[in-house]
Amino acid sequence: MTVMAERAVQSSQMSVEEFERIAAFAAKETDDAVRFEFINGRIGVKKVADGDHNNSDTDQRDRQEKPVAYGAAGIPLYMLIDRDACTVTLYGDPDAGVGYRSSRKEPFGARLLLPEPLGIELDTEKLKQYVD
Known part of the structure; x- marks a missing residue:
């Protein structure tokens, strides 16, 4: 990967601070019915586990x-x-x-x-x- 392409990939990923603001807002809006995960610069959203x-x-x-x-x-x-x-x-x-x-x-x-x-x-x- 070229340096410019690598920078483009890095800049397209979300920061931890941005994620934390979004997750805090969503937790209030959904009454904690969903859980947000931040892995490899991406947000994942899933329903709160029911044990399965x-x-x-x-x-x-x-x-x-x-x-x-x-x-x-x-x-x-x-x-x-x-x-x-x-x-x-x-x-x-x-x-x-x-x-x-x-x-x-x-x-x-x-x-x-x-x-x-x-x-x-x-x-x-x-x-x-x-x-x-």
């Missing part, structure tokens, strides 16, 4: 896009609770270039140490009751 996360859009966002975007943004930890596989994956060690440099996957029922800034041990045994 089994569509392909959510799969793509939660398992592929979010770990890269959240890690690149410097969010210290990202936890994915996968009810289909009955696992919990904890992503850590954020890196602006790649997302997260480490991940740890455990089955429901395992104890998972959440490092600082949380610094707690999570007992995932109770997650078993939320699986069909």
Whole structure:
């Protein structure tokens, strides 16, 4: 990609500040019936989850896009609770270039140490009751 084309792509993406203003306004107008997500410079809108996360859009966002975007943004930890596989994956060690440099996957029922800034041990045994 040429430098000019790259700048055009970057300038077409929304800033975090713009997103936060839009999301705050929409939350008031919809009584929190929808949720806004900001991933890779794009806004995503979806209805508040009713407990069923089994569509392909959510799969793509939660398992592929979010770990890269959240890690690149410097969010210290990202936890994915996968009810289909009955696992919990904890992503850590954020890196602006790649997302997260480490991940740890455990089955429901395992104890998972959440490092600082949380610094707690999570007992995932109770997650078993939320699986069909």
